[in-house]
Amino acid sequence: MEMFGAKPENIVVVIAPHICDKCYRVGEPFREYFPDNYRDGNMNLQNEIMRRLIAQKIIERNIDTIDLNRFCTCHNNDLFFFLSPG
Numbered sequence: 905m906e907m908f909g910a911k912p913e914n915i916v917v918v919i920a921p922h923i924c925d926k927c928y929r930v931g932e933p934f935r936e937y938f939p940d941n942y943r944d945g946n947m948n949l950q951n952e953i954m955r956r957l958i959a960q961k962i963i964e965r966n967i968d969t970i971d972l973n974r975f976c977t978c979h980n981n982d983l984f985f986f987l988s989p990g
Contacts, residue, residue: 912960912961912962912963913961913966915962916966916967916968917966917967917968918967918968919953919967919969920970921975921976921977921983921984922949922950922972922976922977923949924949924950924972924979925941925943925947925948925949926976926979927978929945929946930942930945930947934947938952940955941955950969
């Protein structure tokens with residue numbers, strides 16, 4: 905986006921529904937790559953996305969997140985996936 909003239913301080917980001925850290929079980933190798941967001945075999949994807957956006961100079965107040973207790977794509981999958989009968 906910067907290539908097209910956008911300034912990081914003017915960018916607004918919305919993090920869409922995704923798997924929450926309680927549901928996102930990952931293997932031990934994740935500990936090495938995501939030390940700040942790996943806890944007891946689980947990955948906090950939202951925190952990792954936030955960390956990367958802030959590292960790119962996106963202002964934290966310009967990043968909108970969702971309540972993953974209500975909108976986790978794993979444990980609230982009925983809100984996001986339609987399975988056709990039979």
